[in-house]
Amino acid sequence: MSDIYEALVEIVGKDYVSNQKEERYFYGRDPGLMKPHEPDYVVMPRTTEEIQEIVRLANKEKTPVVPKGAGLSLTGLVIPQKGGIVLDMKRMERILELNEKARYVIVEGGTTHGVLKSYLQKHYPSLRHSMPDSPPIATVVANAVIHGQGRLTQQRGFNSDMVSGLEVVLPTGEICRIGSCSVSPYWFSKGPPLPDLTGLFLGWFGTTGIITKLGLKLYPCKKIRDVMLFLTDRAELVPDIMLKLGHTEMMEDIVVSTQPIPLRFKGNFFILVFMTGDSDEEIEFKRKMAWDTLWEYFDSRDGGFVSITPDMKTPMMAMPSKDTTRFADVRKGGGFEYSGPIAPVEKYPDFVKKLEELASNYNLSYASAARVIDGGHCMMFSFSYTFNRADPDEMDRAKKALDEAAEFSLDQGGVIWKPNIDEQKMMMARMDPNTLRLMGKIKELLDPNGIMNPGNWEAK
Amino acid sequence: MQEYANQIHRCFRCGYCTFPTDYSYFNCPSYRRFRFESYSTGGRLWLTYAWVKGEIEWSEHLAEILYSCTTCKNCVEQCPMKFASDIVEWIVGARSDMVEKSKIPLEVGRFFEAVQVYGNPLKLPGSERGAWADGTKRYESGDEYLFYVGCLGSYDENGQRMARSLAELLKEAEISFGILGSEEKCCGNEVYMLGEMGLFQLLAEKNIQKFKEHGVRKIVTLSPHAYNAMKNNYLKFGADFEVYHYTQLLYDLAKKNTIKFSQNQAKVTYQDPCFLGRYNKIYDEPRQILQGIPGIELVEMERNREDSFCCGGGSGNFVMDLLAGGEESPGRVRVREAYETGADTLAVACPSCMIMFMDAAKEEGLEDRLSIKDVAQIVKESLLLEQTT
Ligand SMILES: Cc1cc2nc3c(=O)[nH]c(=O)nc-3n(C[C@H](O)[C@H](O)[C@H](O)COP(=O)(O)OP(=O)(O)OC[C@H]3O[C@@H](n4cnc5c(N)ncnc54)[C@H](O)[C@@H]3O)c2cc1C
Ligand code: SF4
Ligand code: SF4
Numbered sequence: 001m002s003d004i005y006e007a008l009v010e011i012v013g014k015d016y017v018s019n020q021k022e023e024r025y026f027y028g029r030d031p032g033l034m035k036p037h038e039p040d041y042v043v044m045p046r047t048t049e050e051i052q053e054i055v056r057l058a059n060k061e062k063t064p065v066v067p068k069g070a071g072l073s074l075t076g077l078v079i080p081q082k083g084g085i086v087l088d089m090k091r092m093e094r095i096l097e098l099n100e101k102a103r104y105v106i107v108e109g110g111t112t113h114g115v116l117k118s119y120l121q122k123h124y125p126s127l128r129h130s131m132p133d134s135p136p137i138a139t140v141v142a143n144a145v146i147h148g149q150g151r152l153t154q155q156r157g158f159n160s161d162m163v164s165g166l167e168v169v170l171p172t173g174e175i176c177r178i179g180s181c182s183v184s185p186y187w188f189s190k191g192p193p194l195p196d197l198t199g200l201f202l203g204w205f206g207t208t209g210i211i212t213k214l215g216l217k218l219y220p221c222k223k224i225r226d227v228m229l230f231l232t233d234r235a236e237l238v239p240d241i242m243l244k245l246g247h248t249e250m251m252e253d254i255v256v257s258t259q260p261i262p263l264r265f266k267g268n269f270f271i272l273v274f275m276t277g278d279s280d281e282e283i284e285f286k287r288k289m290a291w292d293t294l295w296e297y298f299d300s301r302d303g304g305f306v307s308i309t310p311d312m313k314t315p316m317m318a319m320p321s322k323d324t325t326r327f328a329d330v331r332k333g334g335g336f337e338y339s340g341p342i343a344p345v346e347k348y349p350d351f352v353k354k355l356e357e358l359a360s361n362y363n364l365s366y367a368s369a370a371r372v373i374d375g376g377h378c379m380m381f382s383f384s385y386t387f388n389r390a391d392p393d394e395m396d397r398a399k400k401a402l403d404e405a406a407e408f409s410l411d412q413g414g415v416i417w418k419p420n421i422d423e424q425k426m427m428m429a430r431m432d433p434n435t436l437r438l439m440g441k442i443k444e445l446l447d448p449n450g451i452m453n454p455g456n457w458e459a460k
Numbered sequence: 461m462q463e464y465a466n467q468i469h470r471c472f473r474c475g476y477c478t479f480p481t482d483y484s485y486f487n488c489p490s491y492r493r494f495r496f497e498s499y500s501t502g503g504r505l506w507l508t509y510a511w512v513k514g515e516i517e518w519s520e521h522l523a524e525i526l527y528s529c530t531t532c533k534n535c536v537e538q539c540p541m542k543f544a545s546d547i548v549e550w551i552v553g554a555r556s557d558m559v560e561k562s563k564i565p566l567e568v569g570r571f572f573e574a575v576q577v578y579g580n581p582l583k584l585p586g587s588e589r590g591a592w593a594d595g596t597k598r599y600e601s602g603d604e605y606l607f608y609v610g611c612l613g614s615y616d617e618n619g620q621r622m623a624r625s626l627a628e629l630l631k632e633a634e635i636s637f638g639i640l641g642s643e644e645k646c647c648g649n650e651v652y653m654l655g656e657m658g659l660f661q662l663l664a665e666k667n668i669q670k671f672k673e674h675g676v677r678k679i680v681t682l683s684p685h686a687y688n689a690m691k692n693n694y695l696k697f698g699a700d701f702e703v704y705h706y707t708q709l710l711y712d713l714a715k716k717n718t719i720k721f722s723q724n725q726a727k728v729t730y731q732d733p734c735f736l737g738r739y740n741k742i743y744d745e746p747r748q749i750l751q752g753i754p755g756i757e758l759v760e761m762e763r764n765r766e767d768s769f770c771c772g773g774g775s776g777n778f779v780m781d782l783l784a785g786g787e788e789s790p791g792r793v794r795v796r797e798a799y800e801t802g803a804d805t806l807a808v809a810c811p812s813c814m815i816m817f818m819d820a821a822k823e824e825g826l827e828d829r830l831s832i833k834d835v836a837q838i839v840k841e842s843l844l845l846e847q848t849t
Contacts, residue, residue, distance in 0.1 A: 015786070018496060020521050022507055026498045031473050044495055070475055071497075091495055114483030121482070136483040137475035322540040325474050329541045334470035389469035389509075 004061055008043050008085070011053045016044040016091070027068070027078075027086045031328075032337040033387070033399040034076025034420050039066065039086040046091050048167065048175060048212040051109075055210070056173045058085060058451045065171075066453045067206040069110060069139030073146050074337045075420040077205050081455030089139060092212065095119050102188045103127065103219070104164045109141045109212045116140055117319065120218070128152075128221035130159050133321045133369075141211045146418040147203055149371050149380050151274070151319060152219055154246065154253045157374040160202045163190045165215030168201055171208065171447035179215065187215030200442060206453040208446045222276035224283050225252070227316050228290055230271040232303030235349040238269055238370075241303075242345045244293045245273055246376035250286045252276045258352060259367035260359075261330065269352075272316060324369070331365055333388025337398065339405040339423075343414030345372065345379045354408050355383050362397040380417055381409075421455050428459060464553035468509045470543055473502030477535030477547070480767035487763060488535060489770045489790035490528040493783045498525055501535040501547060508554040518563045526554055527565050528782050530774035530790070531653045533738040537766050548653075555655025564655075567780040572656050575663070579645045580611040581779045590641025592620035596627045599638030601675035605630075605709075607637045608690070610683040611646050612778065612811035618818055619811035623682055625836040626706050630680075632843065633718045635709075637680070643670060647681075649689035649735070650776040664689070664697045671701060678702045680709050684735035684742075684810045685774075691740065705736055707809050707835055711745035714752050714839075723755040724842035729803035730758065730835075731794065731817070732768035733810035746809050746835050753842045759801045761794075769794050771820075773812035791820030799830050809835045 008017040018024075019041050028038035040063070045051050058065045064084030071078045080086055089110030097106040107116060113129075114136025120127055130150030132143055143150075148159040156162055165179035165187035178197045179190040190198045201208055230241065238256055245254050253274040260266040273290050277283035290305075297303040308316070315323050328336045343351070348370060359366040362385075370381040383405035387398040406416050406423045410430060416423045428436055439459035443450075478500050480487040491500040498507060504526055510516045535547050558564050559572075574583045590598075592614060599606050607627065612619035630637050648663035667690075671679070679701050681687040691703040713719045728750055736742045743765045750758050763769045772783045772790030783789050795817055798806040806821075808814045817832045833841075 016495070018498075021516055021519060022498050022521050022525055023496050025510055025516055026496075026503050026506060042496065072474070088495075088497065112483075114479055115485060118482045118484040122484070135474040135476050136479055322476070325472065325476065326540050326542075328472040328474070329470050329543070332470055332542075334472050336472075390466075 004057070004063060005041060007057050008041055008054065011057070012043055012045050012050050016046070018042045027088070028080070030071040030074060030076055030078060031335065032074035032076055033395060033402065034079055037079050037081055038083065039080040040083050041085045042088060043085055044088045044091045048169060051087070051169045051210055051212060052173050052175065054085065054087065055169055055171060055451075059172065059449050062449055063451065064454050065210070065451050067109070067210045069142030070112070070135070070137040072134050072138045073142070073418045075418050075423070077146070077418065077420070077456065081421065084451070087210065089141070096213065098124060099186070100124065100127070102186060104187055104215050104217050105129070106165070106187055106213055106215050107140050109210065109214070111140050112137050113140055113143065113320070120221070124218075126221050127218040129216055129218055130156065130162055131319045132159065133324045135325055136320060140216060141214050144202055144214060145205060145211065149373060151253050154251060154372045154375065156219065162217040163198055163202065163214060164188055164217050165190055166198055166201060166211055167213035168209040168211050171449070171452045175212075176209075181215065190215070200446065205456045207443060207457050208452060222278050224278070224280070225274065225276045225317065226283050226287070227308065227313065228273045228275070228287060229306045229308050230273060230294055230303055231268055231306050232271070232297060233268050234302055235269060235352045237297065237302055238271070238348045239345045241271055241294060241297070242348070242372050242379065243376045245290065246372055248289045248293055249375065250275065250289050254372040255369055256348070257367065257369040261365065327367055327384060327386060331386055331388065333386060333391065333394070335389045335395070336384055336386040337402060338382040338384035339402045339409065340380050340382045340417040341406075341409030341414030342373070342378050342380055342417050343409060343412060345376055347412050347414065348379070348381065350412060351381045351383070351409070354405065358383065358401040358404055359385065362401040364394070364398055364401055424457055462553040462557065464550035465512045467543060467546065468505050468512065468550050470541065471502055471505040472541070473506055475500065475502060477501040477539045479538060480534070480763050481538070482767070484762060487538075487767065487769055489530050489532060489772050489783060492793065493788050493790060494528065499528060501539070504529060504551060505547070508550070518558070518561070520565065523558060523563060523565045524782065526551065526558065527568055527654070527775070530734070530770050530772060530777055530783070532734040532770035532774050534770070537738055552653060552655055556657050557655075559655045565782070567782065568654055568776070571654065571776050571780060572651065572659060575646050575651055576659060580615060581646070581650065581776065582611060582615045584615045587642050589614045589644050590639060592623055593627065593639055593641065597638050598641055599674055599676065603636045603638045605635060605637040605678045605680045606671065606674070606676040607639045608647070608679050608681045608686055609639055609644060610681065610686045610811065612815060613682040614644065616811065616815055618814045619682075622811055622814060622834040622836060625834065625840045626682060629710065629719070629836055629840050633713050640670065640674070645670070647683070647686035647689045649685040649693070652689060652693055653775040660693070661697065664694050664699075668694060668697055668699050676701055678704065680704045680706055682706055682811060684733040684740070685812060688735040688739050705740075705742060705809070707736070707746040707749060708742065710836065710839055711749050714749055719839065720844045721753045721842045722844045724753050724838070725755045726805045726838070727757045727759060727803045728805045728807050728838070729761050729798050729801045730764075730807045731771065731798070731809075731813050732765055733808070733813055734768070734770050734774055736809060737765060737768055746807070749835060749839060750807060753838070756838075756842070759803050761797050761801055763797070769797065771813040771816040773816040778812040778815055789820070791816040792824055795820045795824050795826055795830060799826055803830070805831045805833055805838070807833055807835055807838055
């Protein structure tokens with residue numbers, strides 16, 4: 001046994017360290033299409049202090065450390081590009097504190113969205129958080145680290161905008177508090193009125209530290225939730241429809257999806273408009289606002305609301321949406337990945353055209369869901385392609401389609417969300433050189449030995 | 461290689477299967493116990509696929525991962541994919557490939573050997589199989605039911621208590637029944653789940669033949685495991701018996717007022733056995749029996765029915781206990797959960813749950829605060845006196 005293995009056992013106990021082939025194999029890949037690379041060790045810490053010790057050891061041994069939630073970002077962000085230690089954070093799973101009056105919750109670095117949702121429903125049914133549609137094992141911290149989006153993103157911005165404080169183990173081992181919690185016992189603000197230092201950690205994919213606690217803002221959970229479905233076959237109308245719905249400031253979430261299967265769906269755009277209310281009157285009023293807002297399209301015969309049967313409604317309302325996950329197996333292949341540019345909503349028609357063009361060029365099955373962000377400042381548009389894990393050729397085609405989609409999105413002025421290491425390079429190549437230098441300096445300052453998730457955001 | 465090998469790549473490793481319906485906490489007993497994702501359903505399926513593809517070699521550790529699944533079917537209930545209902549069959553298929561190649565954990569090998577040599581996994585003599593049953597008669601042609609007792613009911617002290625309670629109740633209710641005693645053999649459910657298909661077939665065929673020789677038409681089982689094997693997996697070997705779990709029979713007797721209850725003050729929570737609940741959708745009968753007893757207050761654990769948390773004993777683990785060790789072993793987790801309901805009694809309907817929980821309650825120091833009783837025993841204690849005399 002190596003010294004590092006023994007030292008890790010000393011820190012977390014032998015049940016929570018593995019250097020066996022099976023764990024190295026599994027933690028060396030994710031469900032997406034990036035090339036696998038195995039870690040040397042998989043470790044499951046339980047406390048901030050254990051993480052501190054692991055980081056100190058890693059500095060001493062100059063071995064990489066890669067924090068991992070559920071590995072569901074699909075773009076290989078948790079694949080240890082240079083081996084080393086993968087930290088499976090999911091044993092740090094507690095919900096530490098909930099401040100009902102200041103409306104925030106503090107969770108540990110590996111608490112899952114599923115557990116948080118269930119906890120709120122049970123104990124604080126009038127509060128909610130912005131639940132993404134990723135499977136429920138996705139972790140709250142990692143979702144914020146990659147600037148995820150959820151059910152409240154249309155109203156409140158990226159899920160990372162809803163962070164209200166952090167505790168971080170720096171790459172050099174110090175514990176650091178960020179936000180109001182750095183000067184106060186309360187975790188109500190991630191920055192203001194102080195300098196907002198969360199920017200040193202969110203979006204960095206674990207390359208600048210390991211988040212061990214995160215404060216998250218909670219929002220009112222209204223008693224009733226409903227959904228309406230607007231259908232149009234004209235992609236060019238979608239941006240205005242998104243903006244008009246956003247203008248009402250009344251919709252919970254706006255998601256536009258398109259897919260060619262079943263055939264009757266092809267060429268149609270399904271605009272799901274979610275709303276919440278504390279009374280039937282409130283819901284009715286919001287429904288009416290949605291109707292009135294989109295009436296002109298009905299008048300011009302360009303679209304209309306479609307009635308939703310209870311059978312259709314249940315999966316639409318589910319949080320998270322299981323249908324999103326089911327896409328992986330629509331062709332019995334077990335795989336899908338999406339490139340998800342963040343871009344102005346006006347790009348929707350061009351993106352859809354590209355989505356279909358790539359699917360046809362590479363002979364792939366596709367789908368897309370676009371979520372409006374923050375009332376319409378931008379959207380997340382997904383170029384999703386499914387692939388069969390048992391068919392290397394199809395996997396290769398899907399990867400090529402995603403690479404092209406990423407290039408295209410950048411050309412169109414989009415910014416790639418949760419970029420894989422190649423896409424990070426593409427973006428850094430286009431980045432303002434001074435910004436890139438600043439990123440490099442920050443990284444060097446925080447992580448002098450370059451141990452944290454190396455291969456990612458290598459801003460040289 | 462079997463059918464699973466062409467399908468298993470379809471798992472997306474999304475992790476839905478690790479949760480119950482409300483996502484409150486992890487519900488795959490093996491993931492809950494070990495916490496490496498390799499021990500989750502997705503981990504098992506991906507590693508098995510890697511083995512099928514030749515990307516990893518067989519190892520003790522791989523076999524241990526595959527065999528730490530208790531076949532509880534939480535994943536089948538929760539996986540959102542169309543193939544969900546096949547997951548456990550895929551795991552069993554992979555196990556049977558390992559069995560064929562003689563690449564199985566030592567404990568599993570010992571389990572098979574014991575069943576083969578002794579007719580039970582506890583390595584006890586077949587001649588003693590009916591020793592518990594003082595006064596219970598052998599099955600005779602014309603009896604309405606064969607009471608199939610199973611290995612734990614026959615040999616384990618706690619299982620025997622269950623078997624006696626049930627036998628006495630059936631006598632009380634004047635049901636015509638009998639047992640096979642030393643002629644009874646292991647039902648093979650665990651052997652099936654552990655992937656020894658040849659041995660399972662042998663056991664199934666022998667049992668079916670024996671039942672037919674005796675002219676058996678209806679079988680009532682003590683264990684949900686035997687109920688599952690006989691009801692579902694014996695069919696392809698020519699079984700044509702009616703099979704009941706004892707809770708179904710007791711429910712029927714209570715409904716018809718054949719058994720009547722007096723007061724029994726207790727606060728009871730009920731454990732859904734995987735092979736009764738998720739496998740065979742019997743959730744209501746045991747509850748209705750308990751609720752029908754005056755004075756019994758039935759309280760639910762947070763995870764119940766389809767979301768129930770396995771005791772950790774499935775797939776032969778009531779003997780091998782591959783998930784043992786530490787506070788996170790499923791049995792210990794579950795007795796804590798039962799205790800947290802405020803119940804004084806944890807009711808079970810399966811001898812495997814019974815022995816797992818008896819051990820777990822001791823380890824948790826709860827043995828004086830939480831009685832573990834089987835539904836038949838609770839019913840027996842609650843019978844109107846005139847019936848019990
Ligand atoms: C079917 C499906 C639907 C999805 N829908 C959505 C959606 O609606 N909205 C959305 O936002 N996303 C969605 N996703 C993408 C992704 O699953 C989520 O964003 C998810 O929250 C990522 O969490 P994770 O725990 O899986 O992250 P991981 O992939 O494990 O980690 C992501 C990054 O965070 C870093 N990290 C992890 N933990 C820490 C820590 N404690 N400290 C520092 N860095 C850390 C990792 O190193 C990595 O760089 C979806 C994915 C799938 C498969
Ligand atoms: S078995 Fe189903 S739910 Fe579990 S990881 Fe695989 S696809 Fe997801
Ligand atoms: S059957 Fe139970 S133990 Fe086995 S993988 Fe599924 S949930 Fe886990």
